[in-house]
Amino acid sequence: MIEVERISKSFKIPVVKEGRFQGIRSLLSRESTEKFAVKDISFRVNRGEFVGYIGPNGAGKSTTIKMLTGILHPSAGEVRIFGLSPQKHRREVVRHLGVVFGQRTQLWWDLPVKDSFEILAAMYKLDHRIKEARLAQLSEILQLDEFISTPVRKLSLGQRMRADLAASMLHDPDILFLDEPTIGLDVVAKRNIREFLAKINRELNKTILLTTHDMDDIEQLCQRVIVINHGTLAYNGSIQELRDRIGLPTIIKVSYRQSFAEEGSTADLPFTILEREESALTIQCNRQETTAMEVLRILNQWGEVDDVHMEEPDFEDVIHRVY
Numbered sequence: 001m002i003e004v005e006r007i008s009k010s011f012k013i014p015v016v017k018e019g020r021f022q023g024i025r026s027l028l029s030r031e032s033t034e035k036f037a038v039k040d041i042s043f044r045v046n047r048g049e050f051v052g053y054i055g056p057n058g059a060g061k062s063t064t065i066k067m068l069t070g071i072l073h074p075s076a077g078e079v080r081i082f083g084l085s086p087q088k089h090r091r092e093v094v095r096h097l098g099v100v101f102g103q104r105t106q107l108w109w110d111l112p113v114k115d116s117f118e119i120l121a122a123m124y125k126l127d128h129r130i131k132e133a134r135l136a137q138l139s140e141i142l143q144l145d146e147f148i149s150t151p152v153r154k155l156s157l158g159q160r161m162r163a164d165l166a167a168s169m170l171h172d173p174d175i176l177f178l179d180e181p182t183i184g185l186d187v188v189a190k191r192n193i194r195e196f197l198a199k200i201n202r203e204l205n206k207t208i209l210l211t212t213h214d215m216d217d218i219e220q221l222c223q224r225v226i227v228i229n230h231g232t233l234a235y236n237g238s239i240q241e242l243r244d245r246i247g248l249p250t251i252i253k254v255s256y257r258q259s260f261a262e263e264g265s266t267a268d269l270p271f272t273i274l275e276r277e278e279s280a281l282t283i284q285c286n287r288q289e290t291t292a293m294e295v296l297r298i299l300n301q302w303g304e305v306d307d308v309h310m311e312e313p314d315f316e317d318v319i320h321r322v323y
């Protein structure tokens with residue numbers, strides 16, 4: 001459904017020279033260097049997938065999204081959406097796309113929310129009855145009623161994001177490109193947006209490519225993650241596989257019913273003991289080297305286990321290792 005074949009995007013950057021008056025000379029000079037924002041990236045997204053597209057600041061995420069939506073032309077390579085190039089067949093492709101840039105609104109600042117929806121519906125040439133039915137459906141899941149008559153500039157950030165998501169879905173696109181849809185939101189507003197996204201992916205089978213710096217968004221929503229760094233692809237696969245590959249330690253805390261007794265030499269154990277208490281033990285193991293089952297089997301031999309608590313490495317830490 002989305003095919004990205006070896007795309008690159010470079011920008012010409014004027015060469016800035018050092019020294020007196022060189023700033024002004026640089027402005028007038030035609031000398032420039034080529035800077036790659038995206039370099040030789042390929043990936044595919046299938047219908048109904050929820051994919052995270054992540055990377056540090058300046059990695060090339062927004063540049064990629066802009067090439068996927070046809071706003072930017074790749075310097076090399078090709079994008080195809082439903083087999084069509086968003087650059088060559090912009091009108092046909094954008095009918096299938098909904099786009100939200102969390103930092104910017106696509107709504108009309110001084111108009112009530114419903115007027116923005118009317119304008120967009122007219123732009124998409126939506127039939128009146130279809131528009132009303134869709135708005136009713138979106139209103140219900142995004143609870144738009146409470147602010148539908150309020151001018152956009154007076155909305156809270158969470159309300160604005162809900163309105164923007166509704167606007168991006170008014171023409172019932174198959175694919176959503178979301179660039180930081182939860183940026184700046186409080187915990188409750190974030191949870192609402194995540195629930196909405198999970199719902200439209202699961203129940204309406206919308207294909208979603210999500211760009212965010214919030215690793216909780218990624219862990220809670222995405223089946224797959226694509227990581228880019230310095231414009232190149234660093235990883236493309238499941239979150240679990242990435243965790244396994246990076247291999248940060250898992251912490252396991254066990255409490256015993258009574259006291260426990262260690263058996264054998266600690267040098268042979270497939271884990272490291274971090275803390276011993278009267279009837280509790282905290283250990284650290286690497287899931288690449290051993291399984292939790294094996295660890296628990298050993299810990300069970302040392303006494304009667306009452307409770308087990310396992311802490312997976314924080315996904316944020318895993319991602320930092322990739323960066």
Ligand SMILES: Nc1ncnc2c1ncn2[C@@H]1O[C@H](COP(=O)(O)OP(=O)(O)OP(=O)(O)O)[C@@H](O)[C@H]1O
Nearest residue numbers: 011012036037055056057058059060061062063064
């Ligand atoms: N029009 C442009 N002219 C020159 N350089 C650009 C242009 N647009 C982007 N870049 C550069 O390309 C690189 C990638 O930018 P991009 O906005 O795609 O990153 P990003 O991953 O979206 O970052 P962030 O997480 O900070 O939004 C950056 O170094 C940026 O400065």
